[in-house]
Amino acid sequence: EVQLVESGGGLVQPGGSLRLSCAASGFTFSSSWMHWVRQAPGKGLVWVSRVDSYGSSTDYADSVKGRFTISRDNAKNTLYLQMNSLRVEDTAVYYCARAHLYSSLSWGQGTLVTVSS
Amino acid sequence: DIQMTQSPSSLSASVGDRVAITCRASQSISNYLNWYQQKPGRAPKLLIYAAFSLQSGVPSRFSGSGSGTDFTLTISSLQPEDFVTYYCQQTYSTPFTFGGGTKVEIK
Numbered sequence: 011e012v013q014l015v016e017s018g019g020g021l022v023q024p025g026g027s028l029r030l031s032c033a034a035s036g037f038t039f040s041s042s043w044m045h046w047v048r049q050a051p052g053k054g055l056v057w058v059s060r061v062d063s064y065g066s067s068t069d070y071a072d073s074v075k076g077r078f079t080i081s082r083d084n085a086k087n088t089l090y091l092q093m094n095s096l097r098v099e100d101t102a103v104y105y106c107a108r109a110h111l112y113s114s115l116s117w118g119q120g121t122l123v124t125v126s127s
Numbered sequence: 128d129i130q131m132t133q134s135p136s137s138l139s140a141s142v143g144d145r146v147a148i149t150c151r152a153s154q155s156i157s158n159y160l161n162w163y164q165q166k167p168g169r170a171p172k173l174l175i176y177a178a179f180s181l182q183s184g185v186p187s188r189f190s191g192s193g194s195g196t197d198f199t200l201t202i203s204s205l206q207p208e209d210f211v212t213y214y215c216q217q218t219y220s221t222p223f224t225f226g227g228g229t230k231v232e233i234k
Contacts, residue, residue, distance in 0.1 A: 045223075054227050055225040057223040069222070105170055105171075111176055112177040115216075
């Protein structure tokens with residue numbers, strides 16, 4: 011069974027940092043492109059970032075570029091999102107997702123990040 | 128960036144009704160369009176990929192159509208579990224933008 015389990019969310023002050031992890035199982039992680047998508051409370055879905063299967067090619071939304079870094083450890087079947095200089099508007103549930111054909115996504119259950127003083 | 132305009136933002140319907148949700152891209156995206164369903168408090172679930180391909184395990188009452196800039200998700204006969212929120216997403220070019228969502232409510 012395919013599983014994506016996010017962790018690392020929590021409460022952080024503005025300007026702080028947090029690292030999210032996503033443990034993958036049930037599929038060949040090292041062959042899969044991976045994404046992060048977020049959803050602010052009561053709002054819609056917003057694509058955040060993606061990384062290729064090797065970890066060498068990355069893309070970011072403009073709103074997080076220069077502050078967030080996506081990475082992966084294929085030996086540990088784990089995806090990461092390092093989030094620095096966090097802002098109140100980064101408050102959201104963060105989902106990791108596996109890309110399939112046409113970059114369609116299958117999702118983890120999400121982890122909540124709250125940025126507040 | 129490609130903008131995705133989804134309409135309506137909400138609709139009211141009854142069990143058994145046929146409903147259609149549309150998504151318009153600000154430029155041609157070929158058929159790089161996916162549809163997701165999201166239940167309250169849950170992660171989104173893939174319904175349709177590549178504009179019209181039904182994801183494995185998804186009921187056949189869901190169908191997708193369109194190409195270029197205009198796309199439609201159709202539910203042929205609404206079931207009680209279908210009264211939730213739907214999103215489109217373009218994956219033609221990054222950032223992979225989503226539509227604003229359509230909440231389907233019981234009339």
